[in-house]
Amino acid sequence: MTVETVEVPGDLGAFAEYVRTRVGTFVNEFDSTTEDSVDSSDRIAAVEELRDGHDAAVATQRRLQRALFDAGIAWPSGPLDLGGLGLTFAHDTVLDTVLDELGLPSREALFVGLNIVAPAVVHHASADLRSSVVTGLYRGDLIGCQLFSEPGAGSDLAGVSTKAVRDGDDWVLTGQKVWTSMGHLADVGEALVRTDPNAPKHAGLTMFLVDMHAPGVTVRPIRQMTGGAAFNEVFLDEVRVPDSHRIGGIGDGWTVAxxxxxxxxxxxxxxxxxxxxxxxxxxxxxxxxxxxxxxxxxxxxxxxxxxxxxxxxxxxxxxxxxxxxxxxxxxxxxxxxxxxxxxxxxxxxxxxxxxxxxxxxxxxxxxxxxxxxxxxxxxxxxxxxxxxxxxxxxxxxxxxxxxx
Ligand SMILES: Cc1cc2nc3c(=O)[nH]c(=O)nc-3n(C[C@H](O)[C@H](O)[C@H](O)COP(=O)(O)OP(=O)(O)OC[C@H]3O[C@@H](n4cnc5c(N)ncnc54)[C@H](O)[C@@H]3O)c2cc1C
CATH class of the missing domain: 1.20.140.10 (Butyryl-CoA Dehydrogenase, subunit A, domain 3)
Known part of the structure; x- marks a missing residue:
């Protein structure tokens, strides 16, 4: 869909009004009763638990993201050439606040993709990867996850041992990630891996965008004390990733992270x-x-x-x-x-x-x-x-x- 060209106000109050007007065209399509099968009106969570029985909620969040994208307001702080509005983080916050005020579903399934994966792709990936992946994330077509932590590398993140070995135009990734929020829903994962075991630990890392549906990717839930299972362990068993899905230079993984x-x-x-x-x-x-x-x-x-x-x-x-x-x-x-x-x-x-x-x-x-x-x-x-x-x-x- 083509987004019509309109003057977007930079002033935060006027921008909030602008968002309300744009959202007004589709707000009625998002009845809160479609959000969840449990009593969502009484739920209050610090960490979202989108898992069993939440398929409808995830589908609604994707649909909302698509509607925002079509209305031209999905990404206020994003660069103009990638479908953003070229504004600031404050405008992102205004958008989130207005959506919340209007009682629209929160977009927690998309949080990692929009706020963690997209910035890395925007700032470090090739032009081709940027345009395809970033648009997919902001249109709600793609859900992203962050494949950083490992059983032996959390706080000491530069110590990750998942390895990537070059094979022609591909890299072959093998290892285990853990605590992967939304990994069970994700289409793409931002994976920090070791490409040079002989380099100093921060210098031997490279970042890739992994297709979470590729052969060799296994996602298993981890149950939490809240009773939910919002995150996962992810096993990468000789997963092939094309070099074109590298985010940043070889050895630049730490900067991207x-x-x-x-x-x-x-x-x-x-x-x-x-x-x-x-x-x-x-x-x-x-x-x-x-x-x-x-x-x-x-x-x-x-x-x-x-x-x-x-x-x-x-x-x-x-x-x-x-x-x-x-x-x-x-x-x-x-x-x-x-x-x-x-x-x-x-x-x-x-x-x-x-x-x-x-x-x-x-x-x-x-x-x-x-x-x-x-x-x-x-x-x-x-x-x-x-x-x-x-x-x-x-x-x-x-x-x-x-x-x-
Ligand atoms: C709700 C939730 C969602 C998460 N989602 C993701 C995700 O999507 N993707 C992902 O990759 N990871 C995710 N994580 C993992 C998170 O990033 C790690 O749990 C965190 O970085 C800590 O690593 P660790 O659990 O291995 O603890 P450890 O690193 O083993 O730390 C154990 C303790 O030692 C302390 N410690 C360690 N090193 C130092 C130091 N140098 N100085 C002082 N104290 C130190 C720590 O503060 C901590 O108290 C998530 C975690 C949670 C709780």
């Missing part, structure tokens, strides 16, 4: 991350419904929560306005820590206000639903790199402190 990680960490603090406007609305609603603000024992926790959320929003808003699609690693680490702190405070507040009703299901709406959120929050201190790793990045790369 840094682009993905910077974006991942920073978008986690935005409206598309775990603390959506919906989550904020729910926690405010909970406090008001139970009149917790009248309780002097709960007031300090309410104040801590408000302060943490305000700090996250302020920092996220500041950085989103000043950076384009490629986020600096230090800023990403700061934003991720502010998000994780705010998530802790929300979780502590919900648990304090509800007491045992957060964990024992009495059939009360807006009570036991919080257990999924509270149990999911610890994962936010690990995903995208643990707290300790963010502190190391901030200390060494931001503040110039020496390594210990």
């Amino acid at each position: 840094s682009t993905s990680l910077g974006n991942e960490r920073s978008t986690m603090s935005g409206a598309a991350g775990p603390l959506t406007p919906y989550v904020m609305e729910r926690v405010v609603g909970l406090v008001r419904r139970l009149e917790a603000e009248a309780d002097p024992l709960l007031r300090p926790q309410i104040a801590r929560t408000v302060a943490a959320v305000a700090a996250m929003r302020a920092a996220s808003g500041l950085s989103a306005g000043s950076w384009s699609h490629r986020m600096e690693p230090v800023a990403g680490s700061v934003l991720k820590m502010l998000m994780a702190t705010a998530a802790d405070e929300i979780s502590a507040l919900a648990a304090a206000v509800l007491g045992e009703r957060a964990f024992v299901d009495h059939g009360e709406k807006d009570a036991f639903a919080w257990s999924e959120f509270v149990l999911g929050v610890p994962a936010l201190h690990l995903a995208g790199g643990t707290d300790e790793i963010q502190y190391n990045v901030i200390a060494q790369r931001g503040l110039g402190l020496p390594r210990r």
Whole structure:
């Protein structure tokens, strides 16, 4: 479909209005009852659990992404030549916020592809790969996953041992990845692998885009303490990847990974991350419904929560306005820590206000639903790199402190 040429306002308020108008043409097609088979109206999660019985939700998210693409607003911060609007991260946040306000389904199945894989492809891949893959991701045709962590390489990511060996125009990948969010839904995976075992560890890495439906790719679910299984282990058994699907130069894998990680960490603090406007609305609603603000024992926790959320929003808003699609690693680490702190405070507040009703299901709406959120929050201190790793990045790369 051809996107009609219209003047897109740069001012954030006017842009929000513009988005509302564009979305207004199709908003009625997305009745929230089509989103999920479970009682989605009461669910509240820190880490999304799209697995069994969620096929309809994933199909709806793809359809929503396609509608946004056709309306020309799928990717505000994206480059103009790839179908983006050439605006800033702040405009991405405005889009996510307006979609949330309008009650449209969140697009968590697409989060990794849009916020982790796409930036790497945009900044490092060949022109052909960029145009085909990035358009596919932004149109909702492709779901992406991140094949970085391994059983022996998480925080020490440069220590990955999955290997790629050149064979003519292809590379042959063998190894195991783990904690792969959305791997079971993915069409493409951004895989950090070792191409030169003799080079220093950061220099021997190369990034590839793997077809997740290719022979030799096996995806197995990992069950989490929330009861869901949002991530997976992925086995790569002599998987052939054409050299044209290399992202960046041979040996440049670490640089490409840094682009993905910077974006991942920073978008986690935005409206598309775990603390959506919906989550904020729910926690405010909970406090008001139970009149917790009248309780002097709960007031300090309410104040801590408000302060943490305000700090996250302020920092996220500041950085989103000043950076384009490629986020600096230090800023990403700061934003991720502010998000994780705010998530802790929300979780502590919900648990304090509800007491045992957060964990024992009495059939009360807006009570036991919080257990999924509270149990999911610890994962936010690990995903995208643990707290300790963010502190190391901030200390060494931001503040110039020496390594210990
Ligand atoms: C919800 C969720 C989703 C995820 N999704 C993905 C995904 O899609 N793709 C993917 O590739 N990975 C994913 N991960 C994996 C995540 O990136 C890793 O869990 C994380 O990087 C930590 O690695 P690890 O689990 O191996 O822990 P380890 O590296 O073994 O760390 C264990 C502990 O040691 C500490 N530690 C390690 N090194 C240092 C150091 N140098 N200084 C101080 N402390 C240190 C850590 O902080 C941690 O507390 C996900 C994780 C979660 C929880």
